[in-house]
Amino acid sequence: MAKISILSGKGGTGKTFASTNLVRVLPNATYIDCDIEEPNGRIFLNPIIEDISDVYTKVPLIDDNRCERCGICSKVCRFGALINLGREILILDHLCHSCEACYEMCPMNAITMANRKIGEISTGVSRGIDFIEGRLNPGEPSGVPIIKQINILIKSIELSIVDSPPGTSCSVVNTIEDSDLCILVTEPTPFGLHDLKLAVELVKEMDIPMAVIINKSGSDNQIIYNYCMKNDIKVLMEIPYDKKIAELYSRGTLIAEADSTYEKMFVDLAEKILELIENEAAGNSEW
């Protein structure tokens, strides 16, 4: 069992590009889209969806017969999800973070926690590749429950390639949890470097081995190399800033399928990654 997470800090650096092409050339890998706010791996993999299951979060439900409108629930809610109007308690579902403080603190035991659907998990197959995708409904404050559920599925998957959301917040923390390796995709720009640093700090904090891919590689690569060298992080691959990539990508085509040079680049990447994971498993973390 191995879990490889692809993240970046900055959005638009090529997480989905790298993950979908990587999964294509890896034998027996499962593609897992945890970029729940905008899961778009399916555009490139075109999976046949076999099952869709709903994901729920807990929200308070008030028994009007028991509630005495004391407003304690409203006071303890940090998120403004319960408002005491005097004659009734108004619940703003979409502000609720399911912390259950209201449920715990209600002196009348008038609150129960009910299910509310926040998104779904689709599973399917894309030309021999198993496919899993989490999708959060628009306007929802947190997709973490979806990611946690996907993490349970990952536990029984041989080799998972996990496409992470951008940034370094809760959804990313939960996505990369228990990874054997994190691949950080960056671009040689000041923005790319800035957000790479944030991602590196997070991954270090979580004590996960990591390596970097430079996408849209060009004359400014040195800023990434300097940083990686200083921090002992291996650069696994440079993907050139190539119009051909952009053209194929905009048509939803996997470049590892359409172009043999790029296919070879991703095959090399896959080999390096598998090697890193084996070394790590053998307790040799000198890379």
Added chain:
Amino acid sequence: MRVAISSTGTDIDSIVDERFGRARYFIIVDTETGEHEAIDNEAYQLSGGAGAKTAQMIIEKGSEAVISSNIGPNAMDVMEKAGIRVYRAYNMSVKEAVDLFNKGLLQEILQPTSKGHHGGI
């Protein structure tokens, strides 16, 4: 009538705060007597739900109307359910806003003026 005005400062000559949930202060004015008090809006720096929390405070203060420049969907929802009307004032002092309100010259806000802002978690 007790009216709550979002304010950038604590006195009646302060400029109306353009934001509702993130307003630094509210000045509650009794339009009959002219008496007023300034309230520190504790919700202004919440990561999320500031509009709803502010609305709760306005209800607790017994206000019957609100004056601000903008209001988001959560606060508007609460105001509607609480039967509190919202009026728009922009780029003027709290005192001027109350004068215009008393003359019936402020426009009522019936729809949220912004889509709301997402707080972090």
